[in-house]
Amino acid sequence: MAKLNFPSDFVWGTATASYQIEGAYQEDGRGLSIWDTFSHTPGKVVNNDNGDVACDSYHRYEEDVALLKKLGVKAYRFSIAWPRIFPQGTGEVNEKGLDYYRRVVDALLAAGIEPAVTLYHWDLPQALQDKGGWANRDSIDAFVKYAEVIFKEFNGKIKQWITFNETWCVSFLSNYIGAHAPGNKDLQLAVTVAHNCMVAHGEAVKKFRALGIEGQIGTTHNLYWYEPLTTKPEDVEAARRSRAYYNEWFMEPTLKGTYPQFMVDWYRSKGAEVPIQDGDMETISQPIDFIGVNFYSGGYTRYKKDEGLFDSEDVQVGFDKTFMDWNVYPDGLYKVLSWVKDEYGDIPIYITENGACYEDELAEGNRVHDALRADYYKKHFIQLHRLIESGVQLKGYFAWSLLDNFEWAEGYKKRFGIVYTNYETLERHPKDSYYFIQKVIADDGLEV
Numbered sequence: 001m002a003k004l005n006f007p008s009d010f011v012w013g014t015a016t017a018s019y020q021i022e023g024a025y026q027e028d029g030r031g032l033s034i035w036d037t038f039s040h041t042p043g044k045v046v047n048n049d050n051g052d053v054a055c056d057s058y059h060r061y062e063e064d065v066a067l068l069k070k071l072g073v074k075a076y077r078f079s080i081a082w083p084r085i086f087p088q089g090t091g092e093v094n095e096k097g098l099d100y101y102r103r104v105v106d107a108l109l110a111a112g113i114e115p116a117v118t119l120y121h122w123d124l125p126q127a128l129q130d131k132g133g134w135a136n137r138d139s140i141d142a143f144v145k146y147a148e149v150i151f152k153e154f155n156g157k158i159k160q161w162i163t164f165n166e167t168w169c170v171s172f173l174s175n176y177i178g179a180h181a182p183g184n185k186d187l188q189l190a191v192t193v194a195h196n197c198m199v200a201h202g203e204a205v206k207k208f209r210a211l212g213i214e215g216q217i218g219t220t221h222n223l224y225w226y227e228p229l230t231t232k233p234e235d236v237e238a239a240r241r242s243r244a245y246y247n248e249w250f251m252e253p254t255l256k257g258t259y260p261q262f263m264v265d266w267y268r269s270k271g272a273e274v275p276i277q278d279g280d281m282e283t284i285s286q287p288i289d290f291i292g293v294n295f296y297s298g299g300y301t302r303y304k305k306d307e308g309l310f311d312s313e314d315v316q317v318g319f320d321k322t323f324m325d326w327n328v329y330p331d332g333l334y335k336v337l338s339w340v341k342d343e344y345g346d347i348p349i350y351i352t353e354n355g356a357c358y359e360d361e362l363a364e365g366n367r368v369h370d371a372l373r374a375d376y377y378k379k380h381f382i383q384l385h386r387l388i389e390s391g392v393q394l395k396g397y398f399a400w401s402l403l404d405n406f407e408w409a410e411g412y413k414k415r416f417g418i419v420y421t422n423y424e425t426l427e428r429h430p431k432d433s434y435y436f437i438q439k440v441i442a443d444d445g446l447e448v
C-alpha cells in the first residue's frame with residue numbers, strides 16, 4: 001500500500017444547490033422560480049416530483065452544518081436562491097430571504113467552515129422568465145443588481161464566489177434539449193442564452209471588482225472528455241465538436257474572450273448566430289481568480305452522418321456505468337484538467353462538483369453501504385493527486401453532493417449524496433462514502 005498525500009492547504013468540500021435542498025418554496029416571501037413552474041407542470045419531472053419540500057434545509061440547515069463539521073470539510077459550496085432575495089427578480093429586497101442566508105453563513109463560520117457561494121444555480125425568478133428570461137438582455141442587469149446585494153451583504157464573510165453554475169445546462173440543456181426549466185427546444189435561443197449568461201457573469205465580476213469585495217471570484221463550467229473512437233478524420237472532427245459543445249464554447253469566451261470559430265461556423269450552418277454586442281467579449285473575459293469545473297463523465301465519439309447536432313454518436317466501449325447511465329471515467333478527469341492547463345494556462349482550478357448516483361438502500365442501523373460510490377470517489381481522488389503532481393493548479397474539490405436531493409428532471413429517485421436523505425422523515429444518515437471521505441480529509445490523503 002502507498003499513501004497519496006494531498007497539500008495541507010488543499011480545500012476539501014461538498015456541494016449543494018438551493019432548489020435541490022431548501023424546500024420552503026413559499027416561505028418568508030420567496031418568489032416562484034422557473035423550477036417551481038417546471039416541476040409543477042405534469043410530465044416534466046419523474047414521478048412529478050418537485051422541490052416544494054426537498055431536504056427541508058431551509059429549516060434543517062443546522063443539521064447539515066453539523067454533518068459538514070463532522071465530515072471535516074474546510075468549505076461548503078451552496079447556492080443562493082435569487083427568488084428569496086428578489087421575489088419578482090428585481091425591485092424590493094426581501095429581508096427574510098437574506099435572513100436565511102445570514103443564518104446559514106454564520107452557522108458555517110461558527111463551525112470553522114468557509115462558505116463558497118454560487119449566485120446562480122438555475123432557479124431564475126419566474127417573473128424574469130415571463131419577460132424572456134436569459135434571452136432578454138435586461139436579465140443581465142437584474143442579475144448584477146442581485147449579485148451586488150449579496151456581495152455587499154456578505155462581504156468579508158463569503159470569500160469564494162461562483163457567478164454561474166454550468167452555463168451549458170442553463171442554455172443548451174434547458175433551451176435546446178429542453179430537459180430542464182424552462183424547457184425550450186430552440187438552438188438559436190440556446191446560443192443567445194449562453195451568450196447573455198456569460199455577459200452577466202462578466203458584468204458581475206466587474207461589479208465585484210468595483211465594490212472591492214474581499215475574496216476570489218470565478219465561474220463553474222461542466223466539462224466532459226470525449227475522444228474519437230478511431231483516428232479517422234471524420235471521427236476526430238466529430239469528437240472535437242462533441243467536446244467543444246460542452247468545453248470550448250464556454251471556456252474560450254470566459255478565459256480568452258473569443259468563441260471557437262469552428263463551432264461558430266457549425267452553429268451558423270444550423271441557423272444560429274451569436275448575438276455579440278460591442279464590448280461583450282471583453283466583459284465575458286474579465287479576469288477571474290479561479291475556474292470551477294464540474295466533472296462527471298466522458299467517453300468516445302464517432303462520426304455518424306446527420307446524427308444529432310454534430311453528426312456524431314457516443315459509443316459504448318465497456319465503461320462501468322452509474323445509475324444515471326454515465327460512464328465512470330476517472331482518467332477523463334485527468335485528461336480534461338490537463339487540457340485546461342494546456343489550453344488556458346495556470347489558472348487555479350477548483351473541482352466544484354464530482355460524484356456519482358447509485359441505487360442506495362437504508363440498511364440496519366440506518367447505514368448505507370454504498371461501496372460503488374466510495375470506489376468512484378477513490379478512483380477520482382487518485383486522479384486529483386496525479387493532477388497535482390503533474391503541476392495542474394488544482395486547489396480544491398467539492399463532492400456532489402452532501403445530501404441526496406432533488407435531482408432536477410430525475411426527481412428524488414436519483415441519489416448523489418454521501419448522506420442518505422429519508423424523504424419521509426427528512427432524517428439524514430451518513431453513507432459509507434461519507435466515512436471514506438471523512439478519513440481522506442483527516443489523513444490528508446488516501447492509501448492505494
Ligand SMILES: N#[N+]C[C@@H]1[C@@H](O)[C@H](O)[C@@H](O)[C@@H]2O[C@H]12
Nearest residue numbers: 017165166294353400407416
Ligand atoms: N445530474 N446531476 C448531478 C449534478 C446536479 O445535481 C447539479 O445541480 C448540477 O450542477 C450538475 O449536474 C450535476
